Amino acid sequence: MHPDDPIERHFRLIPAQKTALKRLKLGTIRNLLYHFPSRYEAAGTSGEAARLIPGTKVTLIGSLSRLKPRKLWKSKRNVTEGWFEDSSGRVKVMWFNQPYIASYLPQTGTVKMSGTVGGSVERPYIANPEVEALPAGAMPQGIFMSPSSSELEARSLYPVYPESRGVTSKWFYHALERVFASNVLQSLEDPIPKEVRERYHLPDLARSFLAMHKPKNQRETEAARKRFAFEEIFALQLTRAQERAENDAQASFSITDASGHAERFLETIPFPPTNAQKRAIADILADFGHSHPMARLLEGDVGSGKTLVAAATAYAVVNARPPLKLASGEFARMSDGSVANRKSGTLQVAYMAPTEILAGQHFQSFIEYFSHLPINIALLTGKVCKKYPSKVSRGKATNISRTQLLKWVENGEIAMIVGTHALIQKSVAFQHLAYVIVDEQHRFGVRQRAALTRKSTQMEPEPQIHADVDEGFLYKDLSYAIRNCAFTIHNALGPGHKESVYQNALEEEFRRRNIKYSREIQIPVTYRGKKIGVYQPDFLVENKIIVELKALPRLGAGEKKQLWNYLKGTDYKLAMLLNFGTPKVTEERVVLDKVRGHDYLRSSADAEGGHPRQSAQKMSIPHFLSMTATPIPRTLSLTIYGDLDISLLDELPPGRVTVRTAIVKSSERDIAYEAVRRELSQGRQAYIICPRIEEPDPTKWNALQAKSAKAEAKRLKKEVFHEFTIGLLHGAMKPKEKDDAMNRFASGETQILVATSVVEVGVNVPNATIILIEGAERFGLAQLHQLRGRVQRSTHTPFCFLLPETSGAAAAKRLRALEKTNDGFKLAEADLEARGAGDLYGRQQWGVTDLGMEALKNVKLIRAAREEAERLIQTDVTLSTYPTLRERVERASAESHRE
Structure with missing residues (x-):
């Protein structure tokens, strides 16, 4: 048995089990080992087979015998029966609906058995006990002698695993018993370097797996959990550190005169910026002066003035001139070596908002900010294309055709474009995009930012295929020889082995065919003539072709892009990526053509006569600013946003009003309704938030009677606010219906908006002055704070009135925290402590397990993992000297959904 073997190679699985394991994302033995127990149960008190009391949970040490499956005559149920015996006597044991268990359980040697005693004192039995084989010599000696206390302590816990329909906790328990019996742990290599483990006193991988799945005591289990939490966060931090290194190795627009422009902009606004806004603006302008792209997160509480920071920095960019390019394609340079700029034209800024409504509001804001500048501002959403200023109506925006707008964006006539996800469609191209601002709940990595600079802009840029018209098929004969070696190996071994197995096999094939190669050779990686690290490929063949091996279920864009980036820092022209993890071996060729001055990524299609496409010319990557109004706990931001610098807006502009928050009991609901009526009578508007869209099925709902938005809107219109206009907004509505509902509320046509938390993302309706939140205990503090910010x-x-449906002490404590403070950062930390990061931020979005999310509460662990990751990446950006760690990081990168 090998860690990378498919589970079904060693276990007979029925269709329901296959489906369940797929649902749990468990495909290999390694996945099974990383499927940790959700909790542990005490095995029970020690006992003797001859002195059992019905109803008690006991642990016995002895032996099993005469296990035999049969079917019960009446019920036709499968039952496996047998006997358990120790030095005091014996007791009957049975397992229902587990006919296979007789073949699993040892009928020789010593076992530990735990379960609940059934039957009577005269005729006891134990049904469905847990059984664990013990090493030879574990049987206590002597008549009626109980196991020693140390033995009981050593084996006093049983793991309980997360289940899915088709596989139970018991299935996992017995499956892992077989895995451990196969000695698979001996073939495992620890991804955490030994010096790191020793520095933080972490147990090694094999010991940790045993402590998690076959626990001796709680202390060992806690040490193992700490180790696996560190491993997960460490891998994530390494991924982020590599992304940061990749970002820093890219070229960008260096804007050296930005400060003067930003200062002139701030002089035009009628109020002074806060100190926090000044710091954030200074951070961003300093980043603009670097030759590599900025990657920064602007984090600010509701109403802290993020839009002003975005506007001031965007103003500096649109007032800057694009670089001057010569006919040769090179940038013109000044006498001091700096890039020369054009005398006319502007750099471009793209601002992406999460909704069409917000995009429209920001479009109007930027018109107000930049109306005195001789530049064009555009709005691009799925439905609307607008341009300011209009050639027909002076001082106004006008609707234009999408084709015309895209043409102006491509030729650089549009300096500032605001939009939604429409900005990253293939049809959108830019001439000098220097700055990308993404507002709320969107995370772009280096590749997505680079995608915005390409002629065909897309979220996952396709590999650019280019025919080698000058040289023919590059290293054709040698490439075919390597490919034939790979086919031979795959036909013999098939998929499912570890990368090292295929590496050893390929080495043997090279020897057999007299192909010259080098292994474990370190190739310097350079950036602007300076060595920034080393790259250690799997093979260098005849000093011409770099060969990398993978054993993945599929190759993603990340693996090919990573190899491309490695190749760019070397003097080699061709790399081959061979993947043995698929039913047929797959090959990708990466060609770096330095003669023509461009980089080309060639897929295996060119070996089959694929058609050439447009080349991906190396371009300047835009500076990037991500903005969020959701305060994020420090440990979470250090982990999930580890590749970004962070600026905090931790103070509100002077004069900003504070929301008065109160918890209202069910018996006092009329007080809240009267407050709403008072506000509406003064011409203002109200939100009423419900946690559900429709009423739940009464046959399935036996817990909290959560109010539905639909039913509540009808009830309020009929019984409470019949004289007012009530609108409805929820996530199940079509986009056009949502926009219409929000537009009617923003225009004042609707006085009350009954909604789910879909209104959490900031929409500016200044006339809305009161919000009622039903079932408030069902929301997290951070989410309630966002809703309150509306x-x-x-x-x-x-x-803001909070109307909880229950009076539990824990829920009341959380809601009282919202009453006491308007500080979103304090609430975020409190929410992290009370509910956990997984509940707050959706662990699946980041590819982090529950164990990793637990670790986010441990500040010391997060900092240690970050420091170790940065230390390694500074000396070895590709982790070539740590191949096992590199594999672990690649898995972490593949599991992460952040991009």
Whole structure:
């Protein structure tokens, strides 16, 4: 048995089990080992087979015998029966609906058995006990002698595993018993370097797996959990550190005169910026002066003024001139070596908002900010294309055709474009895109930012295929020889082995065919003539072709892009990526053509006569700013946003009103309704938030009677606010219906908006001054704070009423925290402590397990993992000297959904 073997190679699985394991993302023995127990149960008190009391849970040490499956006569149920015996006597044991268990359980040697005693004192039995084989000599000696206390302590816990329909916790328990019996742990290599483990006193991989699945005591289990939490966060930090290194190795627009422009912009606004805004603006302008692209997160509480920071820095960019290119394609340079700029034209800024409504609001804001500048501003969403200023209506925006707008964006006539995801469609191209601002809940990596600079802009850029018209098929004969070796190996071994197995086999094939090669050779990686690290490929063949091997279920864009980036830092022209993890061996060729001055990524299609495509010319990557109004705990931001620098807006502009928050009991609901009526009678508007869209099925709902948005809107119209206009907004509505509902509320046509938390993302309706949140205990503090922020944009005193459906102490404590403070950062930390990061931020979005999310509460662990990751990447950006760690990082990168 090998860690990378498919589970079904060693276990007979029925269709339901295959489906369940797929649902749990468990495909290999390694996955099974990393499927950790969710909790542990005490095995029970020690006992003797001759002195059992019905109803008690006991642990016995002895032996099993005469196990035999049969079918019960009446019920036709499968039952496996037998006997357990120790030095005091014997007891009957049985397992229901587990006919296979007789073949699993040892009928020779010593076992530990735990279960609940059934039957009577005279005729006891134990049904469905847990059994664990013990090493020879574990049987206590002597008549009626109980196991020693140390033995009981050593084996006093049983793991309980997360289940899915088709596989139970018991299935995992017995499956892992077989895995450990196969000595698979001996073939495991620890991804955490030994010096790192020793520095933080972490147990090694094999010991940790045993402590998690076959626990001796709670202390060992906790040490193992700490180790695996560190491993996961360490791999994630390494991924982020590599992304940061990749970002820093890219070229960008160096804007050296940005400060003066930003200062002139701030002089035009009628209020002074806060100190926090000044710091954030200074951070961003300093980044603009670097030759590599900025990657920064702007994190600010509701109403802290993020838009002003974005506007001031965007103003500096649109006032800068694009670089001057010569006919040769090279940039013109000044006498001091700096890049020369054009005398006319502007750099471009793209601002992406999460919704069409917000995009429209920001478009209007930027018109107000930049109306005195001789530049064009555009709006691009799925439905709307607008340009300012209009040639027909002076001082206004005008609707234009999509084709015309895209043409102006491509030739650089549009300096500032605001939009939604429409900005990253293939049809959108830019001439000098220097700055990308992404607002709320969107995370772009280096590749997505680079995609915005390509003629065919897309979220996952396709590999660029280019025919070698000058040289023919590059190293054709040698390439075919390597490919034939790979086919021979794959036909003999098939998929499912570890990379090292295929590496050893390929080495043997090279020897057999007299192909010259080198292994474990370190190739310097250079950037602008400076060595920044080393790259250690699997093979260098005849000093011409770099060969990398993978054993993955599929190759993604990340693996090919990574190899491309490695190749760019070397003097070699061709790399081959061979993947043995698929039913047929797959090959990707990466060609770096330095003669023509461009980089080309060639897929295996060119070996089959694929058609040439447009080359991906090396371009300047735009500076990138991500903005969020959701305060993020420090440990979470250090992990998930580890590749970004962070600027905090931790103070509100002077004069910003504070929301008055109160918890309202069910018996006092009329007080909240009267407050709403008072605000509406003064011409203002209200939100009423419900945690569900429709009423739940009463046959399935036996817990909290959560109010539905639909039913509540009808009830309020009929019984409470019949004189007012009530609108409805929820996530199940079509986009056009949502936009229409929000537009009617923003225009004042609707006075009350009954909605789910879909309104959490910031929409500016200054006339809304009161919000009621039903079932408030069902939301997290951070989410409640965001919802409360919807009424903080008014100049009038805003109100927030929290209407919980239960009176539990824990829920009341959380809600009282919201009453006491308006500081979103304090609430985020409190929410992390109370509910966990997985509940708050959706662990699947980041590819982090529950164990990893637990670790986010441990500040010391996060900092240690980050420091170790940065130390390694500084000396070995490709982790070539740590191949096992590199594999672990690649798995972490593949599991992460952040991009």
